[in-house]
Amino acid sequence: MAKVVVVGVNHAGTSAIRTLLSQNKNHEVVAFDRNNNISFLGCGIALTVSGVVQNVNDLFYSNCNELETLGAEVHMSTDVTKIDTDKKEVTAKNLETGNEMTVGYDKLIYAAGSWPVDFNIPNSDLDNIYVCKLFQHAATLIDKANEPGIESVAIIGAGYIGIELAEAYHQKGKKVTLVDLQERVVPAYFDTEFTDRLQADIRRSGVNLVLGARVTGYIGGENGQVKQIETNHGNYDADLVIQCVGFKPNTDLLEDAEKLPNGALVVDSCMRTTVPDVYAIGDTAAIYHSAVGAHRHVALATNAVKGGVVAASQINELYTVQLPSIAGTNAICVFGNMLASTGLSEAAARAEGMNVLSSFYVDNDRPEFMNDVEEVGVKLVYDKESLRLVGAQIGSYGNTPHTECIFYLSLAIQKGLTLPELAMTDVYFLPHFNKPFNFVISAILQALGLTYMKG
Structure with missing residues (x-):
C-alpha cells in the first residue's frame, strides 16, 4: 500500500x-x-453554446x-x-x-x-472579455450567446477552440469576427490543401475571418464594456471577446x-x-x-x-502498462469540414528541420457506379530518404465521416512504418464502403510513382 x-x-x-x-x-x-x-469536457463548450448540447451538466x-x-x-x-x-x-x-x-x-x-495564455492586451479588464477553459467559463459563454444585447462577437485565436466557438456563435445569429496572428487557421495540424478550403467555408458562412492580424487593444463603450477590438488590420465590433490563444x-x-x-x-x-x-x-x-x-x-x-x-x-506495479510515444492525433468538425490529423504537417516537419516529401490525393470514397459517393482528401508526409511516415491529414466532405482512418496512420507513425510497409496493410474492399485502392493506399501509390489508379 x-x-x-x-x-x-x-x-x-x-x-x-x-x-x-x-x-x-x-x-x-x-x-x-x-x-x-x-x-x-471542455470540448463540448461550443456544442452547448450553439444548442446541440441542451444541458451543460451533461x-x-x-x-x-x-x-x-x-x-x-x-x-x-x-x-x-x-x-x-x-x-x-x-x-x-x-x-x-x-x-x-x-x-x-x-x-x-x-x-x-x-x-490560457495571457497576452497582456491593453484594456483587457473591460467587461465581456473572457477565456475558455472551465465549466464556469462555459456557463458564462452560454448565457452570453442568448443575450440580445450581444450582437457582435470577436474571437482571438483561430485554433480548434476559436473556430468551434466562431461557428457556434454564428449559428446563434451573432456577427462573428475570428482573428489570428498566423496567416492560416490551425497551421500546426493542417497544410494549405485543407486550410484553404476550410478558410473559404468559414468566410462563405458569413464569419469575418481576419488572418495575419495582431490584436493591439480593446476599446470600451458604456458601463465599462468592450465594444471593439483594435488590430493592425483595423478595428472590429465586439460586444463579447473570447481569447483562445493557447495554454x-x-x-x-x-x-x-x-x-x-x-x-x-x-x-x-x-x-x-x-x-x-x-x-x-x-x-x-x-x-x-x-x-x-x-x-x-x-x-x-x-x-x-x-x-x-x-x-x-x-x-500498482503493473509495469507493462506504458505510453512509449504519442503522435498528436486530433480532429475537428466545423463548417462542413470533417478533418483529422496525426504526426506532423508538412509545414511543421520542415520547421523541425526534417527533409520530407508529401502526397496529396483526392478521390470519391466509393466506386462511382454506386451513384451515391462523397469526396475524401488525404495527405501523407514522409521522410524523403527512408520513406518513413511522419504525418497524415484527412478531410471528409460528405455525410459519412472517414476521419477514423487516421487511427491506423497514427499507429504507423508510432511504429515507424514506411510507405511500402503501409501500402501492404491488409485492408478490405467492398463497393458499399470503399474502392479497391482506397484514398489512403492511392496516396501511398502516388508517392511511390504508381499513378495508374487514375487512368
Missing part, C-alpha cells in the same frame, strides 16, 4: 484516481484541486462523490502552494476557509493542467524537474518525471513524440486519460 497525493483532479487526475483504486483499494489517496468541479462524467466512494480523499477549492520533493510533502490552502494543510506522500501524481502548463511548483522551454515536464514511458517518485500527466506532461523523435507538449484529453492510467498502473 502507498500514500499517493494527486495534484489536479480533472481528466488526467480523475483517470489516475479511478485506475489506482480500481486496481488496488488499499492505497491512501489524497487529491487536491483549485476548482469546485471535476471532469468537465458534459461531466465524474464527480467527487464517485472518487470518494472509491476511497479517495478529495479536497476541492484547494490550492496546492508548495511541493517539497526532498521531504516528499505537499502544502495546500483551502480557498474558501483559508486553512492550510501539509500532507506527506510516497508517490506524487502531478496533474495540475494548464491555463501554458502549470508546472512552477516543480522547479527541479526537467522541462521543455514552455514549462512542460519531460516524462518517460511510465509518466515519471526526472524527480524521484513524481509522475506528471495531462497538460503538464511532455511525452516522446514518435514523428519528431523528441519530447513534445501535446495537450489533448486523450493523452491525459491514457497518462493517468499509465501512472496509476506503474504505482
Whole structure:
C-alpha cells in the first residue's frame, strides 16, 4: 500500500484516481484541486453554446462523490502552494476557509493542467472579455450567446477552440469576427490543401475571418464594456471577446524537474518525471513524440486519460502498462469540414528541420457506379530518404465521416512504418464502403510513382 497525493483532479487526475483504486483499494489517496468541479469536457463548450448540447451538466462524467466512494480523499477549492520533493510533502490552502494543510506522500501524481495564455492586451479588464477553459467559463459563454444585447462577437485565436466557438456563435445569429496572428487557421495540424478550403467555408458562412492580424487593444463603450477590438488590420465590433490563444502548463511548483522551454515536464514511458517518485500527466506532461523523435507538449484529453492510467498502473506495479510515444492525433468538425490529423504537417516537419516529401490525393470514397459517393482528401508526409511516415491529414466532405482512418496512420507513425510497409496493410474492399485502392493506399501509390489508379 502507498500514500499517493494527486495534484489536479480533472481528466488526467480523475483517470489516475479511478485506475489506482480500481486496481488496488488499499492505497491512501489524497487529491487536491483549485476548482469546485471535476471532469468537465471542455470540448463540448461550443456544442452547448450553439444548442446541440441542451444541458451543460451533461458534459461531466465524474464527480467527487464517485472518487470518494472509491476511497479517495478529495479536497476541492484547494490550492496546492508548495511541493517539497526532498521531504516528499505537499502544502495546500483551502480557498474558501483559508486553512492550510501539509500532507506527506510516497508517490506524487502531478496533474495540475494548464491555463490560457495571457497576452497582456491593453484594456483587457473591460467587461465581456473572457477565456475558455472551465465549466464556469462555459456557463458564462452560454448565457452570453442568448443575450440580445450581444450582437457582435470577436474571437482571438483561430485554433480548434476559436473556430468551434466562431461557428457556434454564428449559428446563434451573432456577427462573428475570428482573428489570428498566423496567416492560416490551425497551421500546426493542417497544410494549405485543407486550410484553404476550410478558410473559404468559414468566410462563405458569413464569419469575418481576419488572418495575419495582431490584436493591439480593446476599446470600451458604456458601463465599462468592450465594444471593439483594435488590430493592425483595423478595428472590429465586439460586444463579447473570447481569447483562445493557447495554454501554458502549470508546472512552477516543480522547479527541479526537467522541462521543455514552455514549462512542460519531460516524462518517460511510465509518466515519471526526472524527480524521484513524481509522475506528471495531462497538460503538464511532455511525452516522446514518435514523428519528431523528441519530447513534445501535446495537450489533448486523450493523452491525459491514457497518462493517468499509465501512472496509476506503474504505482500498482503493473509495469507493462506504458505510453512509449504519442503522435498528436486530433480532429475537428466545423463548417462542413470533417478533418483529422496525426504526426506532423508538412509545414511543421520542415520547421523541425526534417527533409520530407508529401502526397496529396483526392478521390470519391466509393466506386462511382454506386451513384451515391462523397469526396475524401488525404495527405501523407514522409521522410524523403527512408520513406518513413511522419504525418497524415484527412478531410471528409460528405455525410459519412472517414476521419477514423487516421487511427491506423497514427499507429504507423508510432511504429515507424514506411510507405511500402503501409501500402501492404491488409485492408478490405467492398463497393458499399470503399474502392479497391482506397484514398489512403492511392496516396501511398502516388508517392511511390504508381499513378495508374487514375487512368
